[in-house]
Amino acid sequence: MSRMKGGELIADYLVQEEVPYIFGICGHGNVGILDALYDRRDKIQLVSPRHEQCAGHMADAYFRVKHKPVATLTSTGPGSANMVMSLATALSDSSAFMAITSNVPTSQHNRAPFQELYKHNQADFAQVMRPVVKRAFQPSRVDMLPLALRQAMDTMVTGRPGPVNLDIPYNVYQEEDEVELPARSNLHRAHRPGASEQDVQAVVELLAAAHQPVLFIGHGATLSEAGAEITELAERFGIPVITSPNGMGCIRGDHPLALGFIGRNGAYPANEAGRRADLVLTLGTRFDDRSASSWHTGYSWNFPKTKLVHVDIDPQELGRNYAPDLGVIADVQVFTRQLLNELAKRELSDARFAPWREQVQCWQREWEAFVRPHFEDSTSPLRPEFVVGTLQKILPDDVILSLDSGVHHNWFMQFWQSKRPQSMLNSWGYSSMGFGVCGVMGAQLAAPDRPCVAVVGDGGFTMAPYVLCTAVEYNLPVVWIVWNNFAWGAIRDLQYGLFDGREIGTAFYKGQSGERYNPDFAAWARAAGADGMTVKRPQELAAAVQQALKNRRPCVIDVHVDAEVRPPSTGTWQLPPIPYKEPAFGKPWIA
Template sequence: MKGSELIADYLVEQKVPYMFGICGHGNVGMLDALHARRDKIQLISPRHEQCAGHMADAYFRVKHRPVATLTSTGPGSANMVMSLATALSDSSAFLAITSNVPTSQMNRAPFQELYAHNQADFPNVLRPVVKRSFQPSRVDMLPLALRQSFDTMVTGRPGPVNLDIPYNLYQEEADVEVPPKAHTLGLHRPAASNADIAAVVALLKDAHKPVFFIGHGATLSEAGPALTALSQRLGVPIITSPNGMGCVPADDEMTLGFIGRNGAYPANQAGRHADVILTVGTRFDDRSSSSWHAGYSWNFPKTKLVHVDIDPQELGRNYPPTVGIVADCKVFCEQMLSAVNEAQIDSGRFASWREQVIAWQKEWEDFIRPNFSTISTPIRPEYVVGQLQKVLPDDVILSLDSGVHHNWFMQFWKPQRAQSMLNSWGYSSMGFGVCGVLGAQLAAPDRPCVAVVGDGGFTMTPYVVCTAVEYNLPCVWIVWNNFAWSAIRDIQYGMFGGRELGTAFYKGAQGPGGERYNPDFAAWARAAGADGVTVTRSEDLAAAVQQAVRNRRPCVIDVHVDAEVRPPSTGTWQLPPTPFKEPLFGKPYIA
């Protein structure tokens, strides 16, 4: 078999339906093998390699099955760094097949070889942003590399893997067979020990104010039903990271939302006042811990911590756990449900705690709810979030880009299903939401897929509309148009005396006080063959979104949003050495 045939057949064997990639002289030998198998695996070719990676990442987040990307030598593969870093940061998996110079030319400085430190050295470019990189140098090395690549991607904590292929391997032949199928996600699920479960039960028996804190690990293990049953059995509230949202019922009064500076007030209050935190499949990064300042989101070590994660490196990274457990989140929750029932823990012991949490929920609702119905031009951010929550179907997949709009959705969006709110959380990559919606639509062709993206992020990656038109993908992009890199502009305003430079868009480089500028995004969409609508009045938003979803066509909705309204902070966040700000709503509490 040719190397390219072996690769293609293995992807088919693994039931990979798509390869997202862009042609180049370095991978053209692979394209012929894909052409011969185009009834079994489809090549989807976006207009930029970064987009291919984000599409594969989003596909995995929705489907929990990895697909592959294909890039050429040199710049094409270098464009994958952003999307690989995004996937690695959020524990998302795909196989990044990069191409390299022929083995006979290695270390001779042929076209697009990196050779200053080692021949064909491109895998070292990707080393920090992948779980593992493989570089077979002969066709007979491919079977093992392919199987190990798939095993590595989905075993333990998922992550992207790089398979770097010298050009000649696509065309050269060897007497090889397609290797056996690799593992599938979820086949191997480590459990907590009996001693660890007993220790957690003992903590719960002594607790008066316990809280769950869940993240992407819970989503990846599909622990939602077990988590819901466990929290309802105990009557214990749940705080969710953005990548954990949707795992548990969003409308339940014990689902408190996100924590940290742009979290919900009840979540920060529960974190501050809890005596036991059961953290399942998430980590304490700076944004979900108010930059680790005691009393703003958490009160460790006075608060006892149970930290459960499939990756042992995450245990104790920022807060030493009282009980640290390496386990699959779903298995742990099922074990705990049995143990809680056996121990006959009475949920009534937490009744006063639940009443306190409900009171915080009401305080928060009384504070925020009036702005959700405010009619204004430009449109208030809360109104946009509220209208989308009303008019988008429950099965919508929301693909969110990095930007100030994401802060509003972290704070207020209530996804109705798991794997339906896609965020670039760990790496906060602009372009993920813009491109990822394409992969989400391929993963769930019958569901509406809507991207809410900033004007800055959309302008970075506008070619996505071309891909949607080419492949008839009915994605909708809602551009949060505030004529600025608004999240960074707000940092300038808040931390540097209101001076602004390089964070807002002005015509003719006029600078502050000049005429704000952005392209006509709706016209841009129409030029690409998609639908395009501009919304400047609150009253027109709902109908425009409903019509776009109903049409089942690619569509860009340019929504002019008020840049002067900022998310109400309920925790804090610090960029040292700049001083951190006090919460706008609520106040720290040190136990």
Template structure:
């Protein structure tokens, strides 16, 4: 009769899950014993903090579109998973979070680390808001069904994390039970398509439009629809705007790529968005940052602009803008249907929408004339534009970049040109710090032959510096580029812009002399066994980055960046009730005014 832990391990092996990222505790030691016997097929990697384990699983999935599991113990260990699960949930990233709980014989007796104020062993209530589904089997016989349903829930429809909450006696108890027969579950195994009538209506609207744009997001990335998106955009000469997690689904060097939209978007994207007569949204949502806080005329002009919104998640269709044509469909399937409809109608090949495309090209030239010269400037501390420029020049097109939340991310959203899908991993929907430095470890395990660079703020990196230990312990050759501007720069800029410069709690100062303060990140890295350099001159940055990538070992660059240079806003962002700011470049356009 198998033990519960053996059933879980056998299930993960049969599902071809290669890794468990987790940390030991008294509550899961019985599971660790089963992993010992399976270590040739299922490798345990133990970072120094559960938050990093969650972000590693998230990063792994975003690159390979295959899930891994996390393992945490009762109480604090699993509580540390709340933030990475929330981030994975909002960014549609799948992982199986196996959390231990108190033994069933002690339910409601308030043993060590039980949460029972409203219900026995109630830790799943902590996790429920940040997972697609929470399962709590209380007998070994319940494990096979929970595991199968959990894996299917994670990977069906809009991907996301699930929790399997296991009372720790189940790991060592046995029962006469077998795993349910099933083939390994895969993302995109079930694809929904639009009905034929909606496809025809969509094509009528698209061919009638004079100023259409595509807005694509993570749904296109997860659906692996880059080829179809590129073919469709080229076939009908439609410009493409990308959300951060959709960047690279159309090569951003392509003339049809306009970049990101919103406050820190590109000028061509915002101009096209607010002047379009039709927006075709595929696998994206209108959050406040990609919609200039829904302020009309700053990024979009609905309802004067017609809207086709296709998404695999019905909850996102119409959440913020009522579509003229709502379509519940997988991104790749819908794009293939549109391509087939083009062929069915014998739409003439060749360039279309010449006037509209000429306007987008003019906007791109205006934008380049405004920002271009700054990318070539040398300075100490280094101008932010120079870092983006040299990263673009030095890194190969297949490099994977991970980002934390912060001012550094704003610069890369605005100016980075991703060449491939799933090559720009962003902490977007939940904007959690610590994601970038941690997710880079999972991304490198998912793609060992590709360079992985974490661009992370000094504040965010200081939250998870133990990633250095994990990289050394497991020989994971990640490069961390610490954007060292001696501040919580993005929030300090809000204080400067909206609170008359009344800075408090956002700059890092030495208590003794009031000078800017940070630890010596390079020394910290070297103390951990990681190669490191400090870079203060822009002339030295490109060479240091090239050396770090070629070293093929864990490497940290402490890069001193000018904190007083800010990304030029081209849209807006409002923090109610504070009034919104006008764009620094360009101005809103109000359709029908």
């Protein structure tokens, strides 16, 4: 044991755990640890964005790409309160990072010093964090840090990943004690439970009895890195695959058996297969309202008439929305390998599902015939399908796409084909605006040799334009494509769909003139020291994106997109008690 300051112990532990970055912003509450980070700046880099929420989104995206956690550091009061959104986003999507927040000195607890929350309990900021983290820790002495650090790291990465909070009083950073650095965590990706032999055999029997099975894969498949096993299972037996947004890329999006996303803004073949399947094998998904057409029978799924096998590492998700015929608590990769090994002992031919695949292929052809013509439409402003299709053609297979919340996200859910896992980043569960804008920088740090492109709405980008400063300061060659439709487009579409076009508060106007308004995003980028381009004609888009990627500099491409073209719904989605809309293409089917 050696005598160490609390800040030194925290910094040394992060270095020992090979945490390469700590994303954070200075404040009087955390200045006591900055000196320790200065002494270790060759081993762990402090990256300081211009907003704490951005630090959290960067850490979240880093984990989604690399599956290794980093840390954030914020000061007392407002600085740490700004972390709530990014922590809620990470928790909702099973992403992990260690959020180190700072609190008032223990000697001042309950005396209402600067930025203390004390109404119900002294130094009560941990209560703010509890709903948005997997676990909150509040060590109040230096000798409490070793246990708290080890438990925080282990909690964060075992089972279903999630963010954790370490709330540190200011004095603990600077006070000294005889302490020992905790042993290195060996639990990351080590705790990977499998299914029982009986459960695996039961799944085999269900598959053997099925005629129209589908796989439905989600973030649990991505987190377990089960893409190779899932693709092998699908190909060996010819089983179509439906993907949630965070499961995209586990099987290549252009694979003949990949049907894409399901739900209101899903692909028609996915919804048709989901509602007509006789067996759904679900691997690491939650059946949230958007991927289940608000749980209305016959729109995306047909439970309980359809048999359901639900595999998830988190027992709380089994049966949350649909009671499974068989629930399995297991790591997706381990389970899928177990299933493949057991199926190898059986005589189950892919020919059994040939009629089902032919039916699915028919739906794929119908959908292509309906949507494909618009991908070549040459209009100004640009049609949404043209933007998605052009990016699909010119962006390389190894691109990391960071999407923000907004109507553009609906278009990408419906049509984007991700070619690799951990390469399509979505704020899905919490749908926080700013995630895509900020997260792309964390993705770039996680994969410095890969192109990182964010597609973000004009509303979302204006929430976090400070990202340009950070990208320039740290020489991050990210590209932001601003989907500029001069509106909060997704909500405007709801007004048109549910309230007869009674539009208020959703379009961007200059005063009372009726003239649509947005800043000149390209000029804004250039003012910050980044590159900036504006695209108003379809023939300009491909060249602008290719040039931005070639330059390897921070760049904003302002793309003017037609706000009057809306994604065709193939399922439904309800905001009770407002009646839900019927699909624009296809129709519900109840077994």
